[in-house]
């Protein structure tokens with residue numbers, strides 16, 4: 001995996017050895033969602049443990065671009081079309097609040113995370129129609145939003161809209177800052193603890209992990225993608241989108257921008273660096289990673305002549321109604337996922353909403369983001385078709401057959417290397433049985449449906465699967 005700009009000159013947080021496996025609230029996954037939840041619970045009467053299979057903020061939170069903004073492309077226009085203006089306005093109010101929560105957390109606690117004001121732009125290259133609606137909605141909701149002819153840098157732009165009260169920050173430093181504040185309040189953080197099952201017994205949740213069982217009254221699953229299918233039916237309500245990000249030295253500017261069109265261009269600045277992101281596609285649609293990185297870099301070079309210093313990829317969970325999935329899926333079992341590439345605000349909101357529900361406080365957004373809301377059937381069918389198509393394209397039509405054969409051993413299908421008989425891996429991802437694709441540029445097995453990845457030999461790299469495919 002490539003190093004991101006956020007990992008430069010940063011000292012990882014030291015967590016403790018496992019000393020306790022029983023608590024009131026167990027939080028699984030220490031990205032921005034999990035750590036924000038712990039943060040909002042730190043002054044409560046409850047004992048809290050946070051576990052992560054890897055390190056604190058080592059998932060998508062360290063691969064983000066770190067914009068803290070409520071101007072999110074043309075999301076209000078999209079939600080209005082799908083769910084009506086009332087819901088769209090509620091989503092807007094929640095995002096505005098989340099920006100202010102982050103600002104206040106940083107200011108009140110002196111978190112050193114390079115938070116700085118940065119005007120946000122949504123711009124079009126070819127299709128400004130939705131920009132007009134977005135601006136009209138924001139103005140109607142009494143939010144200042146102006147019409148602009150250009151971006152503050154030279155970049156193709158037909159028109160743009162701008163809001164001013166938004167920010168950018170260093171995402172790793174922010175999450176580390178929250179973690180330290182939680183540790184000061186005796187919240188325990190354990191790294192290298194991978195959860196693989198949660199069951200309910202005698203009024204307690206038992207979470208099975210590679211380090212033994214944890215017992216708690218409440219469980220919060222903030223693992224980016226949940227490692228179980230039921231409850232919540234998340235695979236039916238989401239798809240995964242992959243994007244590429246790079247940074248290069250540049251003059252320091254204080255704005256951020258994103259297109260309203262399917263072909264995303266995203267821009268922000270960090271100190272004397274430009275961070276550019278784009279070349280987004282549904283996971284499983286473009287499986288040649290070498291080619292993807294090459295195309296992405298070519299795209300960057302088309303607009304900027306600076307040399308790339310860091311380049312990485314990341315994927316996020318996209319919901320069919322553009323709103324996050326946050327809340328209770330079963331009594332005292334909570335889920336936070338589906339941030340649609342706006343996880344700085346939505347991860348923060350997860351912390352606020354989930355902690356409010358646990359602390360029996362009313363939260364105005366509990367209902368609209370609830371995991372129990374329905375799913376949009378035609379989008380589900382579209383995704384199922386896409387996943388099937390990408391498998392056929394990736395495996396049947398590629399050169400894959402030269403190197404691997406498929407064998408049925410005791411009713412389980414395996415990919416077996418024709419060159420090295422020690423390489424024998426299960427054909428289907430243990431998570432939801434999607435057929436795995438071979439990623440030639442990184443020598444990994446990738447799940448085109450939900451993003452699990454395995455080494456060539458079949459060892460798990462990243463979930464939602466929590467099992468290897470080599471045995």
Ligand SMILES: Cc1cc2nc3c(=O)[nH]c(=O)nc-3n(C[C@H](O)[C@H](O)[C@H](O)COP(=O)(O)OP(=O)(O)OC[C@H]3O[C@@H](n4cnc5c(N)ncnc54)[C@H](O)[C@@H]3O)c2cc1C
Nearest residue numbers: 029031032033053059060061064065066067195342343344
């Ligand atoms: C290219 C790109 C750019 C983005 N830019 C922005 C932006 O500018 N602004 C914005 O608001 N959002 C942005 N986002 C979205 C945002 O980065 C994500 O939504 C957010 O970081 C997700 O946070 P999380 O806490 O849900 O997941 P993660 O950060 O992935 O945290 C999940 C944690 O759970 C752990 N885990 C997983 N499985 C288990 C298990 N079984 N047991 C124990 N631990 C487990 C992982 O190790 C990980 O540390 C961007 C996303 C992408 C892809």
